[in-house]
Amino acid sequence: MSTTPLALEERRAGRLAIVADYVELTKPKIAVMLLTAVAVSGCVATWGQPDLLRLFHAIVGTALVAASSCVWNQWIERRFDLLMKRTRDRPLPSGRIAGNSAALFGVVLGSVGVSYLAATVGWLVAAIGAATWLLYVVVYTPMKRTSPWNTAVGAVAGALPLLMGWAAMGTPFDLRAAALFAILFFWQFPHFMAIAWIYRKDYAQAGMQMLPVVDPTGLRAGRQAIGAALALTLVSVVPFLNAPLDGAPWCIAAALFLGVAQLLVAVRFSVRRDDKSARRLLWASLIYLPAMLGVLLAFPIL
Ligand code: HEM
Numbered sequence: 001m002s003t004t005p006l007a008l009e010e011r012r013a014g015r016l017a018i019v020a021d022y023v024e025l026t027k028p029k030i031a032v033m034l035l036t037a038v039a040v041s042g043c044v045a046t047w048g049q050p051d052l053l054r055l056f057h058a059i060v061g062t063a064l065v066a067a068s069s070c071v072w073n074q075w076i077e078r079r080f081d082l083l084m085k086r087t088r089d090r091p092l093p094s095g096r097i098a099g100n101s102a103a104l105f106g107v108v109l110g111s112v113g114v115s116y117l118a119a120t121v122g123w124l125v126a127a128i129g130a131a132t133w134l135l136y137v138v139v140y141t142p143m144k145r146t147s148p149w150n151t152a153v154g155a156v157a158g159a160l161p162l163l164m165g166w167a168a169m170g171t172p173f174d175l176r177a178a179a180l181f182a183i184l185f186f187w188q189f190p191h192f193m194a195i196a197w198i199y200r201k202d203y204a205q206a207g208m209q210m211l212p213v214v215d216p217t218g219l220r221a222g223r224q225a226i227g228a229a230l231a232l233t234l235v236s237v238v239p240f241l242n243a244p245l246d247g248a249p250w251c252i253a254a255a256l257f258l259g260v261a262q263l264l265v266a267v268r269f270s271v272r273r274d275d276k277s278a279r280r281l282l283w284a285s286l287i288y289l290p291a292m293l294g295v296l297l298a299f300p301i302l
């Protein structure tokens with residue numbers, strides 16, 4: 001049997017498409033932001049002088065465990081994802097990847113990830129990784145269908161990886177570690193209340209109890225976005241207090257500027273409660289976090 005260049009090309013494209021589907025299962029865009037935050041946490045824990053090899057191991061291990069959690073989250077939700085426009089073309093609901101293959105992929109990623117963390121950066125980091133996995137997959141994912149408090153649980157799971165980056169450096173947890181956790185915890189409310197509003201019809205159709213589903217006026221979602229954006233602004237100055245570094249006033253000013261800017265966008269969303277203001281708030285959140293991480297990173301070198 002002869003193989004034409006065209007047939008070879010088609011086979012290659014097919015293989016690439018399968019790889020792309022497996023990558024999509026791991027929610028790579030969220031992972032990039034999350035792993036950036038983990039790296040910054042390692043830098044803050046060591047005043048800008050992390051052990052680069054340990055940081056590398058923490059990032060690789062966290063990436064594997066986080067990827068596993070996202071695969072399992074999508075495996076559990078494969079039938080509900082089919083009911084939502086935003087998610088119905090994902091690899092599992094669309095049938096491009098079989099359920100068993102995804103489940104196996106998730107098991108391998110998770111067990112390799114936790115073992116890798118334990119072997120390279122220690123049991124504490126591996127234990128936080130395993131606890132985060134359980135919280136996201138076993139508690140948050142089913143809770144999306146039972147209570148609007150699911151977002152608070154998801155936000156704990158989203159913020160815990162920061163403590164993995166911190167603990168990987170061997171630095172004991174202190175007020176600054178708590179402040180980093182709080183920054184990422186509170187950030188997720190404006191971020192997600194905007195998303196939950198934009199996709200409220202999707203979520204309602206799939207039986208997801210998000211705040212704009214149980215309160216279609218959007219008043220509660222707006223209030224949560226404002227409250228959390230305010231708390232975030234206040235807590236974002238804590239890492240720069242009591243530090244004998246010249247850059248502290250600049251970093252405090254930058255953190256307040258970013259926080260107040262996002263707060264104003266949250267207020268606008270809360271007042272208008274329309275798709276345009278929600279999209280603006282989502283964008284503001286996606287700009288705020290990398291910018292705030294940049295300020296944290298710059299602090300020791302200013
Ligand atoms: C309660 C917690 C969270 C929920 C429920 C949530 C949910 C979502 C959803 C549904 C999207 C897709 C929006 C769209 O398709 O238009 C999204 C986007 C995004 N999220 Fe989150 N998220 C949470 C926490 C986080 C965390 C902790 C990070 C990283 C630090 C993160 C980073 C991102 C990024 C970078 C995007 C834009 C990329 C994309 O469109 O997929 N999120 N989030």
Ligand SMILES: CC(C)=CCC/C(C)=C/CC/C(C)=C/COP(=O)(O)OP(=O)(O)O
Nearest residue numbers: 065066069073129132133136154157158161
């Ligand atoms: C180390 C480790 C295990 C880290 C896991 C961290 C992690 C992935 C947190 C995710 C935060 C979160 C709630 C995302 C949205 O999921 P969703 O199910 O609401 O999003 P979807 O509707 O798009 O599937």
